[in-house]
Amino acid sequence: MKQLTPNVFVSTSNEGCNTGFVVTSDGVVAHDAPMLEKEAKAWAAEIARHGKLQYLINAEPHLDHVAGLCFVGGILIGHEGSREQILKNVDEYKARMMKFHPGIIFGEGFYFRAPDITIKDNITIYLGKHTFKILIMPGHTPWNICTFVPEEHVIFTSDTITGDVSVLDEALLEEWIENLKFIQSLDVDYIVGGHGEVTNKSYIPEFIKGLQTWLDVVGDAIKRGMTLDEAKKKITMKKEFPDILEKCPFKPDLVSANVARVYTYLKNKK
Numbered sequence: 001m002k003q004l005t006p007n008v009f010v011s012t013s014n015e016g017c018n019t020g021f022v023v024t025s026d027g028v029v030a031h032d033a034p035m036l037e038k039e040a041k042a043w044a045a046e047i048a049r050h051g052k053l054q055y056l057i058n059a060e061p062h063l064d065h066v067a068g069l070c071f072v073g074g075i076l077i078g079h080e081g082s083r084e085q086i087l088k089n090v091d092e093y094k095a096r097m098m099k100f101h102p103g104i105i106f107g108e109g110f111y112f113r114a115p116d117i118t119i120k121d122n123i124t125i126y127l128g129k130h131t132f133k134i135l136i137m138p139g140h141t142p143w144n145i146c147t148f149v150p151e152e153h154v155i156f157t158s159d160t161i162t163g164d165v166s167v168l169d170e171a172l173l174e175e176w177i178e179n180l181k182f183i184q185s186l187d188v189d190y191i192v193g194g195h196g197e198v199t200n201k202s203y204i205p206e207f208i209k210g211l212q213t214w215l216d217v218v219g220d221a222i223k224r225g226m227t228l229d230e231a232k233k234k235i236t237m238k239k240e241f242p243d244i245l246e247k248c249p250f251k252p253d254l255v256s257a258n259v260a261r262v263y264t265y266l267k268n269k270k
Contacts, residue, residue, distance in 0.1 A: 001046060004190050004198065007130075008152050009050070012197055014039045016064035020156050020192050021047050022149055023127030027054035029154035031067040031147045031192070035099075037110065040068030047072070054127060057134060058115055059145045059158030059194070061085035063093050070113040072182040078115030081143035086114040087154065121175075137183075139176025140166070140194075146183070153189040161207055163196015165241070165248040168258040171213055173265060180208050213240050228263050232256040 001011050010020035016035025021028050028051045034040045047053050056080035059065055066086055069076060087094075090112050097104055125132040133148040140159040147156040158164075160179060183191070184204045191199045217240065223229045237244055237255050248254045 002198070004154060004192075005152050006256070008149070008154050008190070009046075010192050010198060011043065012195075014043070016067065017059075017158065017194050018192055018196075019043060020154075021050070021053075022130060022132070022152060022154075023050045024130040026128035028074075028128060029053075029055045029057070029125065029130070029132055029147075030072065030074060031057045032059050032065055032158060032194075033072045035064050035067045037068065037107065038072055040071035043068075044072045055125060055132075056140065057132075057147050057156075058082060058143060059147075059156070060141050060143055061089070062159070063096055063139065065158065066112060066192075067097060070109065070111050076113060076116045078118060079136065079143035079145055080120050082145075083114040083118050085143070115125050119220045137179045138172050139179050141170045142172060148186060148188070150187065153187060154192065155183060155186060155188045155190070156192045157183065157194065159194035161191055161193040161199070161204070163193055163199065165244055165254065166258075167248070167251060167254065168214065168261045171261055171265065172249065173211055173262065174269070177208050177211055179213075180211035209251055210241075214258060214262050218259055219266055222263065222266055228260060230261050232259050235259045 001008055003009050007023045008020065010018060012018045014034035017032050019032045019034055021030035022191055030046050030047060034043050053074035056072055056074035056076050058069060058076060061082040091231055091247045093112055122136055123134050130149060130151050135148060137144045137146045137160050144158055144160050184201050189200060193199060217235060218231060221235060244255065
């Protein structure tokens with residue numbers, strides 16, 4: 001665990017996504033939860049050392065952000081679309097957990113927890129002397145949420161910003177870039193992304209460049225008349241992202257899957 005400010009604590013070492021919490025005079029607000037039971041329970045115990053967990057914010061419905069929610073407590077807030085996705089994909093989530101963790105046991109008390117309170121627009125929570133601006137940030141998924149805490153100059157972005165290769169399965173790329181530009185306008189010193197180390201606003205242009213590269217390469221293929229199958233076969237991204245597969249070994253079809261998503265996205269935008 002790392003302490004960013006007197007009131008902000010984060011973990012970037014658990015399996016799954018990065019997590020964080022903010023301590024206020026009236027309790028704790030947390031953003032996301034570790035993926036595995038042991039780590040999630042340890043995280044919940046760490047939160048309890050600092051105060052009662054009042055709210056837990058779920059940033060998106062991907063497995064690494066939802067599997068440990070049931071062990072943390074608090075009133076769970078998430079996007080209305082995330083709740084729908086979580087409830088719909090329970091069997092798929094379990095299958096994927098067992099694939100990546102053979103022998104995993106879903107013990108007593110485990111379930112895929114869906115948000116207690118759902119939102120579709122930005123909301124603000126006031127707790128003690130702290131303000132929590134819960135921002136709808138479609139991009140990595142249509143349902144992504146970021147949590148901005150102005151008093152601490154910190155934003156928890158989930159996979160709206162990451163330190164590794166972006167999985168674009170559900171990406172809305174132009175909306176994503178616009179939301180990144182909005183984050184760049186905020187008064188933040190710390191960006192707690194979904195994966196990788198804590199960073200700051202100087203990293204945002206680099207991240208935008210990466211997303212724009214996907215748009216440019218696939219967009220050029222469309223302009224040259226490539227079909228989707230041709231684009232998936234011919235676009236390797238080895239020049240643009242030489243170590244892309246090494247950074248994302250759990251998804252060997254990452255490039256073709258990303259190409260397919262960007263191709264479909266651009267075609268649908270016309």
